[in-house]
Each structure stands twice: as structure tokens, then as C-alpha cells.
Amino acid sequence: MTRPYAEVIGDPIAQSKSPAIHGFWLAKLGIDADYRAHHVRPENLADYIAARRADPLWRGCNVTMPHKQAVMALVDRIEAPADVIGAVNTVMAQGDGTLAGTNTDAAGFLEPLTQELAQTHYFRMARIIGTGGAARAIITALAGQGFTLVVAGRDPDKARALLDELAPKGEHHAINLAHFADPTDFPFDDREGCCDLVVNATSLGMAGQPPLVFDWSHAPPRAIAYDIVTHPLExxxxxxxxxxxxxxxxxxxxxxxxxxxxxxxxxxxPAPREHDAELRRILTQ
Structure with a gap:
């Protein structure tokens, strides 16, 4: 390897679309660098970070499951908002031998909601499914946007602990995931001028995983369904x-x-976002 490079690490990692995304942008900008996927098992994470820290060509890595929290102890500085979220998804070489960790999940999650969140709402509510690393970023992001949160997980106590840690202000609720599986006849009031989200922050529905069982009678009219699973996209x-x-x-x-x-x-x-439509076509082929 003679060119600068960055990577995405995880266990598993073969399904990652990050190399295709970053490679597309590098080509569009004519940057002489590489981006690749690297399989790192949990027991090898510390050795991986130590080896890359010593490589002057390594620019950093994106971090996916299951390393987002474990990697925090292996970097020299935690930047906002990772310090609040309690999970790192991006590690950056600083050029002086030190490493910084940050979290781009919160900003990435909010980006497609920018137009909606620019409006004034009487009330904002989000039903978030999941209590893992991605959920931590999403809870933090939505609490900062004034949402009342309902976090559902297999362990409601874990969901409650996340809310107490990440969103201590507000009337938030923790419930069992099974609550959303059965139909409800709850009479939703007029939601005009409100913003309602249903977010799947788990791997349920991913290829090879069971589907997320959610009965849509639990969501008011005009709610937005947001699923972070990328394979399959639909x-x-x-x-x-x-x-x-x-x-x-x-x-x-x-x-x-x-x-x-x-x-x-x-x-x-900056990534050349004017090519997003072309990038999406490539990623969905």
C-alpha cells in the first residue's frame, strides 16, 4: 500500500456499502487514495488499532457493529457528539500519532429529516425500536430536536436506562418491543401540525434476520417510517x-x-453530494 487509505471495520463486514460510497466519491474528486473493508473480530480490535496507529498512510476508519463502544477505550480523544452518545463510529488519525473518535451517525440520521425539522410543530414524537449503538445516536439526535421519545426493546429496563442517560429531560417512555406487535384501537387525535416518526434502529428486517414485527395501527396518520437497515433497502x-x-x-x-x-x-x-442520485443507483444494483 503506497497511497493514503481509510477503511470500515466490523464483524461481519462483507455486507458493508461504505467502500462503494467512499470509492465513488474518491473517483469523482480524482483523489489518489483508497477506501476498503477490513474484517476485525472483537478479540483483535486492540491489535488492529495499534497496527494502524503506526501506519502513516492510514487516515482512519469507520466503525460498525460490534465495535462502536469498545473502540472508545483505544483512542486518545473523544469528540462531540460521541462523548454524549457513548459510541464512536469514526476514528481519525491526527497526523501526530494520536487518534480521535467521533460519531457521525447522529448527523447522518437527521440529514434526510432536515426539511421536516425546519418546520414548526406543535408536538414531536418518535417511536424508536432498538437499544444498541445506532439507537444511542438516534435517541441523542431526536432528543436534541425536541422529540418526546418512546424507546422499545426486548429489555425495557435497558431502554429506560438509555433514556435516563441520553435524554434525562422530557416525558420519555420505555416499553417492551412486543407492545408494537399486536394491533391497537387507540384513537389518535388530530395530528395536523405534528411530527411523528417510527424508527427501526435494529438489524431486524436485514437479510438473514427475522423481520421487525410492527403493527402500523400504533402510528398516527402521516407518520414517517425510517428504517436504518440497508440490505435489503426495501x-x-x-x-x-x-x-x-x-x-x-x-x-x-x-x-x-x-x-x-x-x-x-x-x-x-467535502463529498460531492450533487451525485447522490447516481450513487444510489450504483448501491441498489
Whole structure:
């Protein structure tokens, strides 16, 4: 390897779309650098970071499951908002032998909601499914945007602990994931002027995983369904949401958004977002 490079690490990692995203942007900008995927098992994470720290060509790495929290102890500085979220998804070489960790998931998650959040709402509520690393970023991001949160997980106590840690202000709720599986006849009031989200922050619905069981009677009219799963892009949750008349946001939106923040940190130039439509076509072939 004789060119600067960055990577994405995880276990597993073969399914990652990050090399295709960053490679597309590098080519568009004519930057002489590489971006690749590297499989790192949990027991090898410390050795991986130590080896890359000593490589002057390494610009950093994106961090995916299951390393987002474990990697925090292996870097020299934690930047906002990773310090609040309690998870790092991007590690950057600083040029002086030190490493900084940050989190681009929150910014990436909010990006496709920019137009919606620019409006004034009487009330904002988000039903968030999941209690893992991605959920931490999403809880932090939405609490900062004035949402009342309902966090659902297999362990409601863990969901409650996350809310107490990440969103201590506000009337938030923690419930069992099974609550959303059965139909409800709850009479939603007039939601005009409100913003309602249903977010899947788990791997449920991903290829090889069980589907997320969510009955759309739990969401008020005009809610937005947001699924962070990227494979498949059209998950059963989004299909059911669209059939029920809800607007949908797929996982590529967050993935591309968070990647753009990391790309600029790795390679010193903004990602060429004017090519997003072409990039999405490539990623969905």
C-alpha cells in the first residue's frame, strides 16, 4: 500500500456499502487514495488499532457493529457528539500519532429529516425500536430536536436506562418491543401540525434476520417510517408503512449522510453530494 487509505471495520463486514460510497466519491474528486473493508473480530480490535496507529498512510476508519463502544477505550480523544452518545463510529488519525473518535451517525440520521425539522410543530414524537449503538445516536439526535421519545426493546429496563442517560429531560417512555406487535384501537387525535416518526434502529428486517414485527395501527396518520437497515433497502417494515399510507425513509439516506461527514475528515474535501442520485443507483444494483 503506497497511497493514503481509510477503511470500515466490523464483524461481519462483507455486507458493508461504505467502500462503494467512499470509492465513488474518491473517483469523482480524482483523489489518489483508497477506501476498503477490513474484517476485525472483537478479540483483535486492540491489535488492529495499534497496527494502524503506526501506519502513516492510514487516515482512519469507520466503525460498525460490534465495535462502536469498545473502540472508545483505544483512542486518545473523544469528540462531540460521541462523548454524549457513548459510541464512536469514526476514528481519525491526527497526523501526530494520536487518534480521535467521533460519531457521525447522529448527523447522518437527521440529514434526510432536515426539511421536516425546519418546520414548526406543535408536538414531536418518535417511536424508536432498538437499544444498541445506532439507537444511542438516534435517541441523542431526536432528543436534541425536541422529540418526546418512546424507546422499545426486548429489555425495557435497558431502554429506560438509555433514556435516563441520553435524554434525562422530557416525558420519555420505555416499553417492551412486543407492545408494537399486536394491533391497537387507540384513537389518535388530530395530528395536523405534528411530527411523528417510527424508527427501526435494529438489524431486524436485514437479510438473514427475522423481520421487525410492527403493527402500523400504533402510528398516527402521516407518520414517517425510517428504517436504518440497508440490505435489503426495501424492508418489510417500509413496505407495510407505505401500504398504510406513511412516508418512508430508507437506510441509504442515513448511511450516505454519515459517510459524507467521515469522508471530509479522512480526505480533506467535502463529498460531492450533487451525485447522490447516481450513487444510489450504483448501491441498489
Amino acid at each position: 424492508t418489510p417494515l417500509l413496505q407495510a408503512a407505505r401500504a398504510a399510507g406513511h412516508h418512508t425513509i430508507d437506510g441509504l439516506s442515513m448511511l450516505i449522510g454519515q459517510a459524507a461527514v467521515a469522508f471530509e475528515r479522512f480526505f480533506g474535501q
